[in-house]
Amino acid sequence: MSEPKRLHPISTVVNALKQLKDLIIPFLVFVVFGSKNGGFQLIFPAVIVVIVLIGGILSWLRYTYRLEEGELRIEYGIFVRKRRYIPFERIQSLDLSEGILQRPFGLVRVKVETAGSSKGEAEAVLTAIPKEEANLIQQTIFSAKNEANHTHTEENVEKSRDETLYKISTNELFLLASTSGGAGVVLSAVAAFVSQFEEIIPYDKVFNRFESFIASGVILISILVFIGFLIAWAIALVRTMVKYAGFTVNKAGEDLIITRGLLEKRQLTIPLHRIQAVRVSENLIRQPLGYCTVFLESAGGSALDAESSKVMILPIVKKNRVSEILSPYLTDYHFEPGITPAPIRALKRYLLRGLLWSLPVAAIPVIFFRPWGYLALLLVVISAIVSYFNFKDAGWNLDHHQLTLRFRTINKNTIFMKRSRIQSLSIKESHFQRKKELATIHAKVMSGSGGTGGKVVDLEKEDVYELYKWYSYTK
Template structure:
């Protein structure tokens, strides 16, 4: 007898608004506007461009900051509205061996996932959500499901502490892990160096613009830029790690957002590693695990830990769990 359809979770308007505001996609819109500008710029009259440049040179850096803030605010409003429309009326149901996801206000979409086609779980904690304990949950699936690509949003906005409850309701054989094997201290130096190099690269256009527009006050922005990337490097170091428990592997890593990949051994397609010359000196490497075409990477892991993951994967033929 088929199991009755059961609503696991339905987003309220308040939750949709909170999810939209904290989605972090305003940066993509902002970047898009900046990318479009050079193409649009060629259609602008030269007198207008000269007038804008004269205004920038005649006014202080504070006016530039205000202009940038206004542009970011517009980007945030646009991205928030788009996210809210996409996930309005979000509802997830389970019916027998299927999961049904419905979302959208004007462009209503429905995804039906077979439970056995779900290959891995990815929990994403954005930088605006993590401090408040919220995350989104995606599933990695094989190609023949009724959805484009390999990734499907299982839940766009929920408390991280409730993720296990969601997985249990859907009867998915995955368990969240609070404890992980963290990265060695030698990894911290490498994350910090990469952070400093990144901040230096981003500082170049700021320095160039400050010289061109004769706004030396803009150089003071280099200090918070350096601090931000140093703190981000430390956060990446503290977040990274893995955990093996029976037939399950958990890999945790961070870009801007923090990602937690949860996968079963029988679904892992490949395990490998990359090792640079400098990593080799400290017996470190970048561990790579592939599931349903998705790559999970933890950088600057101990080589012995990567070998432990590889040996765990080699036992794949001895289990059907």
């Protein structure tokens, strides 16, 4: 593939739509608050659209790519010709996706990630090329890297391509969608959208009539609210099922390849050597059912695309199957450690932290809105229950070169980190912790353009210092 090639012409539309999306707010501001000359308000945006389209066509004509001498070579620029040559050995992953505009033409979008492309954007993006072309690029780069490393024979490479770690079943997909908590997101989006029309819709009159309607039909309103939540849940259900349909994880050489999606298909490549940590997350609904979600924290990615750094590798799986699925491929990790819990004397501190915010919040309605304000005391009870579970789930484990931290925010999280991947490990003792012989530990690994990790509060002070000693490489 030494001859320069152009992207598919549909890339002009894709790029133009992306630029117009960025201009949508200035357009709305100009139309609403601009000149009162109605004709000019319509002509000016139309001129901008035409300019963007012409710019897109010229950019397409001047954009070429090719594979040559062990490099992906890209040349672009309308007035100033720019060249970007990316050696195969620097390419960490090629992420493929099929958008709504690409799919009817059998095209894909290829995002090129390198070790130095974590500053907010990918190293290069081929907006629309044929699937066959993308597969050829993948195979060429894959073969060149393995030939350079001499780590795989051709037979082993082909064999490794057929290894499937995980494939989501229909039942698992439905369970994933129904326990995702996406209904709240849908309702928030609807509320945000409706609020934009405050000046057009007479909300005061609507709510006044609605108030009188409520007085005469409490049961009916309750039914309507339930139906509203049911519709939001159904929308979130369909959205999640469409997004994660066909979710499959394969191993090819030293890479994990994730494919998913019904309307927009996406393929994500994760080099094994870039995995910084493994996180097991259990939300409030899935935990009692024994299910969890597993993420890989990967070096690289970008601030604009967090999904390429925090990668969901097992969307929903029985927790007792995590080790069975991942251990053959992530051989350095131990997924069934014996967790050392926080000491029992730390429970009072966990409960106190919950009461410090819940009591003042509950006091306001109790004082000013009696007798119904007394219901706010339920918040204190809920806070105490949450604090207890925060205490119950706090813990740690040290297994040779692996540190495991377990903690709860809303979800219960267990994060597995290798010592060589930990970027920083800090300990903290407050005055009150020192009295109880307790301490806090915070470990961080590289992930995307920043870092991530785990923090466990009020562990045994002696244990925390042992962990710090382990990390500091001193004996």
